Amino acid sequence: MIFRKKHLNFLIICILAIPALIEAASLSRRSFSQDLAAAQAAQDTDQQQASFCLVIDPGHGGKDSGVLFGATLAEKTLTLSLARKLQELIDSDPELNIKVVLTRVEDQDLPLDRRAAIANHHRADLFLSIHFGSYLYPALDSMQIFIADYSSEELEYLSMINESWSLMQSKHLAESREFGRYIEQAVRASGAFAAVNFLKAPIYFLKGASMAAVEVEAGFAPSEENINKLESEDYQWQLAKILLQGIVSFLNKDQEQSQFSPSSEFSPPAEIDRVRENLYGQGTRQEQEQ
Amino acid sequence: MKQFLIIMLALIIVGSGLWVWTELKNPRKLVSRNLLLSKILEENKQREEFFSVQLFFASKMGFSLGVETREVKGEKSSLQQQIRRALAELIKGPTQADLVSTIPVGTKLRGFYLDKNGIGYADFSNEMIKNHPGGSWGELITIYSVVNTVIKNFPQVRQVKLLINGLEVETLRGHLDLRRAFSFNESLLSQQP
Numbered sequence: 001m002i003f004r005k006k007h008l009n010f011l012i013i014c015i016l017a018i019p020a021l022i023e024a025a026s027l028s029r030r031s032f033s034q035d036l037a038a039a040q041a042a043q044d045t046d047q048q049q050a051s052f053c054l055v056i057d058p059g060h061g062g063k064d065s066g067v068l069f070g071a072t073l074a075e076k077t078l079t080l081s082l083a084r085k086l087q088e089l090i091d092s093d094p095e096l097n098i099k100v101v102l103t104r105v106e107d108q109d110l111p112l113d114r115r116a117a118i119a120n121h122h123r124a125d126l127f128l129s130i131h132f133g134s135y136l137y138p139a140l141d142s143m144q145i146f147i148a149d150y151s152s153e154e155l156e157y158l159s160m161i162n163e164s165w166s167l168m169q170s171k172h173l174a175e176s177r178e179f180g181r182y183i184e185q186a187v188r189a190s191g192a193f194a195a196v197n198f199l200k201a202p203i204y205f206l207k208g209a210s211m212a213a214v215e216v217e218a219g220f221a222p223s224e225e226n227i228n229k230l231e232s233e234d235y236q237w238q239l240a241k242i243l244l245q246g247i248v249s250f251l252n253k254d255q256e257q258s259q260f261s262p263s264s265e266f267s268p269p270a271e272i273d274r275v276r277e278n279l280y281g282q283g284t285r286q287e288q289e290q
Numbered sequence: 291m292k293q294f295l296i297i298m299l300a301l302i303i304v305g306s307g308l309w310v311w312t313e314l315k316n317p318r319k320l321v322s323r324n325l326l327l328s329k330i331l332e333e334n335k336q337r338e339e340f341f342s343v344q345l346f347f348a349s350k351m352g353f354s355l356g357v358e359t360r361e362v363k364g365e366k367s368s369l370q371q372q373i374r375r376a377l378a379e380l381i382k383g384p385t386q387a388d389l390v391s392t393i394p395v396g397t398k399l400r401g402f403y404l405d406k407n408g409i410g411y412a413d414f415s416n417e418m419i420k421n422h423p424g425g426s427w428g429e430l431i432t433i434y435s436v437v438n439t440v441i442k443n444f445p446q447v448r449q450v451k452l453l454i455n456g457l458e459v460e461t462l463r464g465h466l467d468l469r470r471a472f473s474f475n476e477s478l479l480s481q482q483p
Binding site for chain 1: 348349350351352353390423424425426427428430449460461464465466467470471472473477
């Protein structure tokens with residue numbers, strides 16, 4: 001075999017290429033590690049976002065316009081607009097660690113039972129249903145905060161006929177009352193309403209919810225001035241901030257009780273685990289149907 | 291034979307006529323008849339007597355139900371008739387300036403029934419839904435104005451269930467669960483703290 005000049009050239013090229021190949025392999029490893037780290041971080045973020053899940057229910061929708069303020073402003077439009085603003089506020093602050101789901105994101109029909117079913121499906125920790133009311137009397141800007149109510153006969157009857165769906169909320173009334181109280185405190189502290197009422201009532205769409213569940217109904221006299229106020233983006237942002245304050249105060253209360261800190265590694269508070277056990281021990285109606 | 295029968299028939303007719311005439315002329319029987327007549331009139335008068343009801347309307351001043359007392363003409367003998375009359379007054383609306391009606395315009399009471407367990411069924415026409423302004427507060431105040439009016443005045447009724455056109459409905463306008471019967475609500479009688 002004759003060692004020619006062209007073989008020498010090939011050998012030189014190979015020798016020169018070795019460091020480049022080593023560098024390339026290193027870069028590739030580094031890139032893979034970075035990707036893995038990024039994915040891990042994203043997964044961690046997802047897990048953190050799932051720490052608390054809030055389902056916001058914009059009342060009414062589709063053919064059901066809800067209350068009408070004047071000739072054109074419908075409750076269904078206001079509820080969706082406020083729900084979106086509340087979602088935007090929460091999503092813009094990752095440190096809040098709250099995943100938000102809306103029961104509807106457009107003007108669509110949504111049956112009453114379906115609203116709680118969506119919250120149950122997402123294993124939500126909180127369910128907040130948003131409504132507006134048009135009151136001739138009393139003509140005050142007011143906020144009504146409702147939690148579900150059951151009569152003793154109703155509980156007995158529902159248990160007897162094994163109507164587990166309507167009984168769901170009966171196991172979470174204490175949490176709902178507490179959630180409602182925090183919303184009430186935030187509304188009172190804001191000074192935005194002349195009257196604030198905290199009420200128990202047999203609200204249909206709260207009964208199937210297997211978590212702390214509250215309905216808020218902001219009530220206004222149907223005056224021209226109020227209609228303009230309700231349509232104002234600034235006013236809706238103000239309302240969203242008030243509700244957010246109530247939600248955050250309630251969740252912080254849980255965090256304090258369980259020594260949970262957002263910066264530490266997350267482990268769900270025992271109370272939340274218990275809530276989920278109660279809920280999913282029975283299965284949601286959707287799951288039962290499937 | 292034929293003549294005999296005609297004579298007998300004529301005698302019976304004349305005899306009966308004489309007996310009736312004698313009876314009517316008897317003063318003792320006349321007093322007794324007058325007493326019976328006055329007794330019937332007295333009973334009718336009692337049936338036309340008024341009874342007092344407390345009607346629960348929405349207060350203009352705050353988030354509560356206010357009471358207006360009204361004298362309602364009614365039959366003492368029928369509880370369900372009295373309840374129907376009381377609810378008819380509730381539908382008419384308040385006369386006091388500080389109260390406001392809770393039943394939508396055009397609503398009619400189709401009936402009121404009471405079962406052996408003390409549950410009353412107030413059956414309203416479709417206007418109760420069609421003309422209702424909606425809202426959780428609005429539905430709450432409408433339902434309890436009916437429930438409190440019935441139970442406060444007629445304690446024989448333990449709970450009240452609302453029907454629309456004779457049927458059970460889920461809600462009035464998408465808020466309060468009407469599948470259940472309602473008890474008297476004390477908390478709505480005064481302003482919330």
